[in-house]
Amino acid sequence: MILEINSSFAFKLGDQPTDNLLQFEAAALSDQKVLSAKTHVSDPEHFTRVPAQDEVGERIWVRAKGECKVQYEARVEVTRKAFDIGSARLLKPHELPGHAVEYVFDSRYCQADRMQNFVADRFGKYTGGDKIVAISDWVAQNIAYEPGVSSAATTAFDTFGDRRGICRDFAHVVIAFARASAIPARYTSCYAPDVEPQDFHAVAELYIADDASEDGGSWQIVDPTGMADPAKTVKIGIGRDAADVSFMTTFGFAQFRNSSVDVREAA
Template sequence: MPIAIETQFAFELPSPTDALLQFEAARIPEQTILETDTQVTPSEHVARVPAQENIGERLLVRAEGALEVSYSARVDIARAVSDLARHGAIPPHEIPGEAVEYLFDSRYCPADDFQSFAEAEFGGTSGGARIAAISDWIADHFSYVPGSSTTETGAVDSFVARQGICRDYAHVLIALARASAIPARYVACYAPGVDPPDFHAVAEVFLADPAKSAGGVWQLVDATRMACPSETVKIGVGRDAADVSFLTTFGPSTFRSSCVRVTKE
């Protein structure tokens, strides 16, 4: 079942400024781009650069004045999704190198601060069962409140406030997973059913693959319970939101508007 995406956003740069944009669905084996169209206001410079883990691309733009972006796509998803409880934990010494970096603290996810809580609240669970327990705990104890956090809000702030938006839910889950020695990363994505409609964020955790005797597999987890993994379109991945913001400017800017529409065909 294809997922249809329509996105528009606009911002203004008062002087010549570089900006990094990441908003297009990634071309990766688990999702096929059937149709795509990207329109960006003509600028002094526009170039494509690989994104984190080579999942998706970023647009590096240098512009001045009003800049508008319009993007549409149809994406077919063929992602293997399974019950988290079927996935065991991978001992840290057996985690492959490419996943090890997602055990470390990052700007918004200070996992060390959560170790005592993770063991006290989720002790006796491991692997996918622990991730399921963490996700359920966040869903049960947090309130989804648009406008309740800012770009400075980290996992500790959200944990204390017990509220936030999708990025905050993802940051807390990532921090608790890493505190449990489970690699976890942030996924910027599109998904139908997100309310209010917007760019979405979920977590992805690295667990043992029950179909193989060694190695592991990344599994999407959304503690907001709004996005289904089999219908989620990945834009990019990173340690936390700082790595995959849809808009990063290297100078003053004013955000004007955004509109995101994601539907199942």
């Protein structure tokens, strides 16, 4: 599956040079190949790339002032194989490899400790991948997708109480529920053609037993919004939650102007 991506966003900085950390490009991974890509940032004083979280994708340091516009276009081939989560086995905590362990801990937006009683009562009867399916289904059925109702301060516990949010919030609740069950879960930013309205998207990834993997497990996409088919999802980056993988983090004054995302299957 080849996807064509065109995205852009603009922001205004102050009169003094300001550092900004950006992450919006498709990551080069074993199951997605970047066939071509072009990135343009208007008039930066400094531009450099650094490895992103767990070396999934890259971040870009941009130091600039005044008006700044970012444009990105790419063609990416996704070769991700289908994975039956429902029939998979869950790894016990002592079986987890080191790189997955940090993703069972609480993080800024995903307070798993506050979810433990609910998760035990609601999902304790499930075993294996059926627990993950039940968690995703619960979020899909009990949280309304409503743009504009959450903010950068909204946590998984807030969304759990309000019962509404956007893709970021849906992913945070799945992650918190999974971690409350001792299942490693991480936040993944991505592009997908069926996202409506088109925008930067977010899904959860859970670490599940996988006999085909050298370390006994693999990260599998879980999207309770139903808008991201793993076979048509292009990953940008990963982190403990949204704080780790924002497409723009600024270290000074910044006024966000606009953004545009267009993702489609190649003809």
